[in-house]
Amino acid sequence: MRVLLTEAVFGDSDAVAKALREAGCRVSACHVRSGICRAFSPGGTCPLDEADPPDLAVDVRSHEAELTAREFGVVCALRARVPVVVTPAPGSGEPLIPQGIRQRVAVATREDLLGACQAFLRSRAAGAGRNVAT
Template sequence: MRVLVTEAMFDESRVVVTALRDLGCRVSPCHGRSGVCRALAPGGICPLDEDDRPDLAVDVRAAEPGLTAREFGVVCALRARVPVVMTRAGNTGAPVVPPGFEHRVTACPPEELFDACQGFLRTHA
Protein backbone atom coordinates (compact mmCIF):
# COMPACT_ATOMS: atom_id res chain seq x y z
CA MET A 1 0.00 0.00 0.00
CA ARG A 2 1.41 3.36 -1.00
CA VAL A 3 0.46 6.33 1.18
CA LEU A 4 0.92 10.01 0.38
CA VAL A 5 1.48 12.02 3.57
CA THR A 6 1.06 15.72 4.12
CA GLU A 7 1.07 17.67 7.33
CA ALA A 8 -0.14 20.95 8.79
CA MET A 9 3.21 21.82 10.36
CA PHE A 10 6.76 20.80 9.48
CA ASP A 11 7.79 17.42 10.93
CA GLU A 12 4.40 16.88 12.59
CA SER A 13 3.86 13.65 10.65
CA ARG A 14 7.06 11.92 11.80
CA VAL A 15 5.37 9.52 14.25
CA VAL A 16 2.57 8.65 11.80
CA VAL A 17 5.05 8.08 8.96
CA THR A 18 7.18 5.79 11.13
CA ALA A 19 4.13 3.76 12.19
CA LEU A 20 2.89 3.43 8.60
CA ARG A 21 6.33 2.25 7.43
CA ASP A 22 6.50 -0.22 10.32
CA LEU A 23 3.19 -1.68 9.09
CA GLY A 24 4.72 -2.17 5.63
CA CYS A 25 3.26 0.85 3.83
CA ARG A 26 5.35 2.69 1.26
CA VAL A 27 5.18 6.32 2.35
CA SER A 28 5.69 9.27 0.03
CA PRO A 29 5.72 12.76 1.51
CA CYS A 30 4.15 15.74 -0.25
CA HIS A 31 7.13 17.92 0.62
CA GLY A 32 10.88 17.54 0.41
CA ARG A 33 13.14 18.31 3.36
CA SER A 34 13.18 21.97 2.32
CA GLY A 35 9.40 22.11 2.76
CA VAL A 36 8.76 22.68 -0.95
CA CYS A 37 5.99 20.72 -2.70
CA ARG A 38 7.71 17.85 -4.53
CA ALA A 39 5.97 18.77 -7.81
CA LEU A 40 7.29 22.34 -7.60
CA ALA A 41 10.86 21.45 -6.68
CA PRO A 42 13.43 21.65 -9.51
CA GLY A 43 13.19 18.38 -11.44
CA GLY A 44 10.51 17.16 -9.06
CA ILE A 45 7.37 15.15 -9.61
CA CYS A 46 4.28 14.69 -7.48
CA PRO A 47 3.68 11.13 -6.28
CA LEU A 48 0.11 11.54 -7.59
CA ASP A 49 1.54 11.90 -11.12
CA GLU A 50 3.65 8.74 -10.97
CA ASP A 51 2.56 5.45 -12.57
CA ASP A 52 2.46 3.78 -9.14
CA ARG A 53 0.42 6.50 -7.50
CA PRO A 54 -0.69 6.37 -3.85
CA ASP A 55 -3.70 4.34 -2.74
CA LEU A 56 -4.41 6.73 0.13
CA ALA A 57 -3.52 10.24 1.24
CA VAL A 58 -3.04 10.96 4.94
CA ASP A 59 -3.06 14.48 6.33
CA VAL A 60 -1.59 14.87 9.81
CA ARG A 61 -3.41 17.88 11.23
CA ALA A 62 -2.74 20.38 13.94
CA ALA A 63 -5.44 21.75 16.23
CA GLU A 64 -6.29 24.68 13.93
CA PRO A 65 -9.53 24.27 11.99
CA GLY A 66 -8.25 25.86 8.75
CA LEU A 67 -6.18 24.16 6.07
CA THR A 68 -2.53 25.28 6.10
CA ALA A 69 -0.34 25.74 3.01
CA ARG A 70 1.51 22.52 3.91
CA GLU A 71 -1.79 20.63 3.59
CA PHE A 72 -2.58 21.59 0.00
CA GLY A 73 -1.76 17.99 -0.95
CA VAL A 74 -5.23 17.16 0.38
CA VAL A 75 -6.76 19.16 -2.46
CA CYS A 76 -4.42 17.51 -4.98
CA ALA A 77 -5.36 14.04 -3.70
CA LEU A 78 -9.08 14.77 -3.84
CA ARG A 79 -8.76 16.07 -7.39
CA ALA A 80 -6.88 12.87 -8.31
CA ARG A 81 -9.70 10.84 -6.68
CA VAL A 82 -7.41 9.39 -4.02
CA PRO A 83 -9.17 8.83 -0.67
CA VAL A 84 -8.04 11.18 2.09
CA VAL A 85 -7.83 10.46 5.81
CA MET A 86 -7.18 13.26 8.28
CA THR A 87 -5.59 12.31 11.57
CA ARG A 88 -3.59 13.88 14.37
CA ALA A 89 -0.11 13.28 15.67
CA GLY A 90 -0.30 11.15 18.80
CA ASN A 91 -3.38 9.54 20.27
CA THR A 92 -5.39 12.70 20.65
CA GLY A 93 -8.64 11.70 18.99
CA ALA A 94 -9.96 12.67 15.60
CA PRO A 95 -8.82 15.98 14.11
CA VAL A 96 -10.93 18.99 13.26
CA VAL A 97 -11.92 18.81 9.59
CA PRO A 98 -11.59 22.15 7.78
CA PRO A 99 -14.80 23.76 6.51
CA GLY A 100 -15.73 22.47 3.06
CA PHE A 101 -14.02 19.10 3.51
CA GLU A 102 -16.57 17.49 5.85
CA HIS A 103 -18.08 15.18 3.21
CA ARG A 104 -14.89 14.64 1.22
CA VAL A 105 -12.48 13.17 3.78
CA THR A 106 -12.48 10.69 6.64
CA ALA A 107 -11.29 11.88 10.04
CA CYS A 108 -10.05 9.42 12.63
CA PRO A 109 -7.53 9.00 15.44
CA PRO A 110 -4.16 7.52 14.42
CA GLU A 111 -4.88 4.08 15.89
CA GLU A 112 -7.95 3.68 13.64
CA LEU A 113 -5.87 4.70 10.62
CA PHE A 114 -3.20 2.13 11.48
CA ASP A 115 -5.80 -0.62 12.01
CA ALA A 116 -7.40 0.14 8.62
CA CYS A 117 -4.04 0.13 6.83
CA GLN A 118 -3.04 -3.11 8.51
CA GLY A 119 -6.33 -4.69 7.39
CA PHE A 120 -5.79 -3.48 3.83
CA LEU A 121 -2.27 -4.89 3.78
CA ARG A 122 -3.49 -8.26 5.07
CA THR A 123 -6.17 -8.60 2.40
CA HIS A 124 -3.86 -7.47 -0.42
CA ALA A 125 -0.78 -9.47 0.50
Protein backbone atom coordinates (compact mmCIF):
# COMPACT_ATOMS: atom_id res chain seq x y z
CA MET A 1 0.00 0.00 0.00
CA ARG A 2 1.33 3.39 -0.94
CA VAL A 3 0.49 6.29 1.37
CA LEU A 4 0.83 10.00 0.63
CA LEU A 5 1.64 11.73 3.91
CA THR A 6 1.17 15.39 4.74
CA GLU A 7 1.18 17.35 7.97
CA ALA A 8 -0.01 20.64 9.40
CA VAL A 9 3.20 21.35 11.30
CA PHE A 10 6.71 20.34 10.23
CA GLY A 11 7.72 17.10 11.96
CA ASP A 12 4.24 16.09 13.19
CA SER A 13 4.08 13.19 10.72
CA ASP A 14 7.46 11.64 11.58
CA ALA A 15 6.10 9.05 14.03
CA VAL A 16 3.18 8.18 11.74
CA ALA A 17 5.55 7.75 8.77
CA LYS A 18 7.75 5.42 10.79
CA ALA A 19 4.78 3.36 12.00
CA LEU A 20 3.33 3.08 8.48
CA ARG A 21 6.68 1.95 7.07
CA GLU A 22 7.04 -0.62 9.85
CA ALA A 23 3.55 -1.90 8.97
CA GLY A 24 4.72 -2.50 5.40
CA CYS A 25 3.41 0.64 3.66
CA ARG A 26 5.38 2.67 1.16
CA VAL A 27 5.22 6.25 2.37
CA SER A 28 5.70 9.33 0.19
CA ALA A 29 5.73 12.84 1.58
CA CYS A 30 4.16 15.83 -0.11
CA HIS A 31 7.14 18.02 0.68
CA VAL A 32 10.90 17.78 0.59
CA ARG A 33 12.59 18.36 3.97
CA SER A 34 12.92 22.09 3.25
CA GLY A 35 9.13 22.33 3.03
CA ILE A 36 8.78 22.82 -0.73
CA CYS A 37 6.03 20.90 -2.54
CA ARG A 38 7.71 17.99 -4.34
CA ALA A 39 6.05 18.94 -7.63
CA PHE A 40 7.69 22.37 -7.48
CA SER A 41 11.10 21.30 -6.19
CA PRO A 42 13.94 21.14 -8.75
CA GLY A 43 13.61 17.88 -10.67
CA GLY A 44 10.75 16.76 -8.45
CA THR A 45 7.42 15.14 -9.17
CA CYS A 46 4.21 14.85 -7.21
CA PRO A 47 3.52 11.30 -5.97
CA LEU A 48 -0.02 11.70 -7.34
CA ASP A 49 1.42 12.07 -10.86
CA GLU A 50 3.69 9.03 -10.72
CA ALA A 51 2.97 5.70 -12.44
CA ASP A 52 2.13 4.07 -9.09
CA PRO A 53 0.04 6.73 -7.33
CA PRO A 54 -0.87 6.51 -3.64
CA ASP A 55 -3.79 4.36 -2.50
CA LEU A 56 -4.44 6.64 0.46
CA ALA A 57 -3.53 10.12 1.68
CA VAL A 58 -2.98 10.70 5.38
CA ASP A 59 -2.96 14.15 6.96
CA VAL A 60 -1.47 14.54 10.44
CA ARG A 61 -2.96 17.58 12.15
CA SER A 62 -3.95 19.06 15.48
CA HIS A 63 -6.06 22.13 16.16
CA GLU A 64 -5.34 24.43 13.23
CA ALA A 65 -8.58 26.04 12.05
CA GLU A 66 -7.62 25.99 8.36
CA LEU A 67 -5.35 23.88 6.19
CA THR A 68 -1.74 24.96 6.42
CA ALA A 69 0.51 25.22 3.36
CA ARG A 70 2.07 21.89 4.37
CA GLU A 71 -1.38 20.26 3.97
CA PHE A 72 -2.25 21.38 0.46
CA GLY A 73 -1.63 17.78 -0.61
CA VAL A 74 -4.99 16.97 0.98
CA VAL A 75 -6.72 19.10 -1.67
CA CYS A 76 -4.61 17.53 -4.41
CA ALA A 77 -5.47 14.02 -3.19
CA LEU A 78 -9.18 14.79 -3.01
CA ARG A 79 -9.10 16.19 -6.55
CA ALA A 80 -7.31 13.00 -7.70
CA ARG A 81 -10.03 10.94 -5.96
CA VAL A 82 -7.59 9.44 -3.48
CA PRO A 83 -9.23 8.74 -0.09
CA VAL A 84 -8.00 10.98 2.73
CA VAL A 85 -7.71 10.07 6.39
CA VAL A 86 -6.94 12.69 9.03
CA THR A 87 -5.14 11.48 12.12
CA PRO A 88 -4.12 13.49 15.17
CA ALA A 89 -0.64 14.87 15.67
CA PRO A 90 1.19 13.38 18.65
CA GLY A 91 -0.22 14.69 21.91
CA SER A 92 -2.94 16.79 20.27
CA GLY A 93 -6.10 14.79 20.91
CA GLU A 94 -8.94 15.03 18.39
CA PRO A 95 -7.86 16.97 15.27
CA LEU A 96 -9.89 19.94 14.10
CA ILE A 97 -11.17 19.34 10.55
CA PRO A 98 -11.55 22.46 8.39
CA GLN A 99 -15.10 23.06 7.16
CA GLY A 100 -14.19 22.81 3.47
CA ILE A 101 -13.01 19.20 3.73
CA ARG A 102 -15.07 17.94 6.68
CA GLN A 103 -17.49 15.92 4.52
CA ARG A 104 -14.72 14.54 2.30
CA VAL A 105 -12.29 12.97 4.77
CA ALA A 106 -12.33 10.26 7.41
CA VAL A 107 -10.87 10.73 10.87
CA ALA A 108 -8.96 7.91 12.55
CA THR A 109 -6.69 7.40 15.50
CA ARG A 110 -3.17 6.30 14.65
CA GLU A 111 -3.98 2.79 15.91
CA ASP A 112 -7.09 2.55 13.70
CA LEU A 113 -5.16 3.90 10.71
CA LEU A 114 -2.38 1.35 11.16
CA GLY A 115 -4.89 -1.47 11.67
CA ALA A 116 -6.73 -0.56 8.47
CA CYS A 117 -3.48 -0.37 6.49
CA GLN A 118 -2.34 -3.74 7.83
CA ALA A 119 -5.72 -5.28 6.93
CA PHE A 120 -5.45 -3.83 3.41
CA LEU A 121 -1.95 -5.29 3.02
CA ARG A 122 -3.09 -8.71 4.30
CA SER A 123 -6.04 -8.77 1.90
CA ARG A 124 -3.82 -7.75 -1.00
CA ALA A 125 -1.31 -10.48 -0.12
CA ALA A 126 -4.10 -13.07 0.16
CA GLY A 127 -5.51 -12.01 -3.22
CA ALA A 128 -2.10 -12.25 -4.84
CA GLY A 129 -1.70 -15.78 -3.52
CA ARG A 130 -4.92 -17.09 -5.04
CA ASN A 131 -4.75 -19.24 -8.13
CA VAL A 132 -7.52 -18.08 -10.41
CA ALA A 133 -8.59 -20.52 -13.13
CA THR A 134 -9.50 -19.04 -16.50
